[in-house]
Amino acid sequence: MEKKDIQKMISEIEKENSIFSKKANLETLSFPPKIIGRQDKAKELVRILLSHRQGFVVPYVSVYGRSGCGKSTVVRYVCQNIDDIEFCFVNLRRAKTVFGCANLILAELGKQNLKSAQGINLAVDEIGKTISETLDGTKKNLFVLVLDELDVLFYDKRGRPSDFVYKLIILEEKLKEKNHLLCIIGITNNVLSEYDLDERVRSRIGSSEIFFEAYSKKDVLSILQDRAKNSFAKPVDNAVLEYCAKISSSEHGDARRAIDLLRVGAEIASLKNEPLSVIHIDSASLHLQKDRVQQILSTGSFHFKLVASALARITFLSDNDWHATSSIFKQYGMILNKDEKPLGYRRVSEILVDIANSGIAVSNTSSKGRGGYGTQYKLTVSPEMIGKTCFAEWWAGVEKRKKEHEIEKKDLKTKKQLHVGPSRHLKNLDNILENLYEKSWSDFSGLDK
Ligand SMILES: Nc1ncnc2c1ncn2[C@@H]1O[C@H](COP(=O)(O)OP(=O)(O)OP(=O)(O)O)[C@@H](O)[C@H]1O
Numbered sequence: 001m002e003k004k005d006i007q008k009m010i011s012e013i014e015k016e017n018s019i020f021s022k023k024a025n026l027e028t029l030s031f032p033p034k035i036i037g038r039q040d041k042a043k044e045l046v047r048i049l050l051s052h053r054q055g056f057v058v059p060y061v062s063v064y065g066r067s068g069c070g071k072s073t074v075v076r077y078v079c080q081n082i083d084d085i086e087f088c089f090v091n092l093r094r095a096k097t098v099f100g101c102a103n104l105i106l107a108e109l110g111k112q113n114l115k116s117a118q119g120i121n122l123a124v125d126e127i128g129k130t131i132s133e134t135l136d137g138t139k140k141n142l143f144v145l146v147l148d149e150l151d152v153l154f155y156d157k158r159g160r161p162s163d164f165v166y167k168l169i170i171l172e173e174k175l176k177e178k179n180h181l182l183c184i185i186g187i188t189n190n191v192l193s194e195y196d197l198d199e200r201v202r203s204r205i206g207s208s209e210i211f212f213e214a215y216s217k218k219d220v221l222s223i224l225q226d227r228a229k230n231s232f233a234k235p236v237d238n239a240v241l242e243y244c245a246k247i248s249s250s251e252h253g254d255a256r257r258a259i260d261l262l263r264v265g266a267e268i269a270s271l272k273n274e275p276l277s278v279i280h281i282d283s284a285s286l287h288l289q290k291d292r293v294q295q296i297l298s299t300g301s302f303h304f305k306l307v308a309s310a311l312a313r314i315t316f317l318s319d320n321d322w323h324a325t326s327s328i329f330k331q332y333g334m335i336l337n338k339d340e341k342p343l344g345y346r347r348v349s350e351i352l353v354d355i356a357n358s359g360i361a362v363s364n365t366s367s368k369g370r371g372g373y374g375t376q377y378k379l380t381v382s383p384e385m386i387g388k389t390c391f392a393e394w395w396a397g398v399e400k401r402k403k404e405h406e407i408e409k410k411d412l413k414t415k416k417q418l419h420v421g422p423s424r425h426l427k428n429l430d431n432i433l434e435n436l437y438e439k440s441w442s443d444f445s446g447l448d449k
């Protein structure tokens with residue numbers, strides 16, 4: 001390779017990028033150039049925080065809603081723009097333990113990390129001391145501690161997350177002695193009361209909740225139109241923006257997904273030297289879905305992959321999309337290698353909740369009358385994508401089996417149509433047809449770690 005080769009690459013890539021006038025506007029990791037709508041949610045939060053001027057503020061606000069619906073963006077923007085409060089915004093995504101969360105808060109407050117041997121009490125004391133010093137220094141009386149992606153905390157069951165939340169909330173009571181106010185805003189995908197919290201916490205957090213509904217297709221379109229205006233060299237066809245809005249609102253309105261679709265679609269179009277069209281958005285959708293599924297599954301445990309594969313297998317083999325926890329559990333037991341110890345029903349149910357939270361499936365809980373409640377799950381991505389990503393070789397076997405099975409089924413049906421013998425034989429054929437899928441479920445050897 002010579003320098004001129006690099007020069008050639010540069011001019012080719014420059015040409016590819018010429019579709020954009022300011023690609024940074026299509027970035028979804030940093031703060032958006034402009035917030036579209038959501039005034040109602042911002043006002044709810046301003047109302048809660050402003051009550052500090054009357055000397056009172058609720059200790060905890062639960063901000064919740066599905067992914068990409070503007071929670072982090074709106075909360076940050078409100079906090080940045082109320083002049084008489086101090087705030088600290090901490091994203092806990094990187095923390096793996098409760099103590100890790102405490103250290104991330106300390107780091108964001110400008111303090112040194114502690115060793116876990118020093119204990120969580122010392123960490124919480126340090127947090128309280130720093131907040132108090134900050135308020136003394138700035139002569140303000142309210143400190144807002146925003147804990148974004150607080151869901152992470154509850155993955156560390158051994159670290160006693162509920163206890164940590166309790167300690168943070170009673171910090172508020174200690175700070176009040178010095179006329180300082182503290183309000184914690186927790187941002188999660190589900191309302192905080194659904195998480196494993198003990199009564200001491202529940203009774204203190206009260207019911208200050210702000211729910212961010214998913215964006216409608218119209219909302220997503222407005223966000224896209226605003227972004228596209230300042231990002232492309234030439235105006236983008238409105239039909240393309242509408243298509244992005246439609247795809248990203250089909251499950252739940254996700255602005256992040258819509259903007260990513262538009263950006264990746266434009267990249268694909270420019271690589272092919274074609275004007276951006278819905279075809280490129282379709283390719284972008286598949287590309288992003290694969291990336292997301294891969295990322296989720298690569299960080300999941302072996303049993304997480306097994307449970308996801310169990311759901312993928314029954315979805316692939318049956319004509320139904322929705323499957324009950326009990327059927328998935330049964331299927332999980334079948335695909336597990338016989339030497340492996342299976343997890344219990346409860347643990348598998350918890351994994352299914354994690355799978356739904358990750359976004360690769362959705363759940364639906366309904367009453368079964370006296371039988372209590374039953375939850376069903378449906379994949380949001382194709383079963384092939386899950387199977388191939390988790391256990392490619394095994395999945396090839398599942399596909400082969402399905403093909404054989406279709407042939408067997410066709411044969412049996414023809415036999416049945418031609419059959420003129422005694423009716424008990426006909427009944428037998430019916431049973432065989434009905435049990436084919438069941439039979440094929442148990443006819444393979446199981447998966448190794
Ligand atoms: N109302 C809006 N106006 C402009 N851009 C928006 C709006 N809402 C969301 N976005 C864009 O969508 C992306 C996702 O928004 P945000 O991070 O606030 O979502 P979230 O609800 O916190 O999602 P998650 O639960 O995944 O953290 C951001 O990059 C932001 O640029």
Ligand SMILES: [Mg+2]
Binds near residue numbers: 072073149
């Ligand atoms: Mg967020």
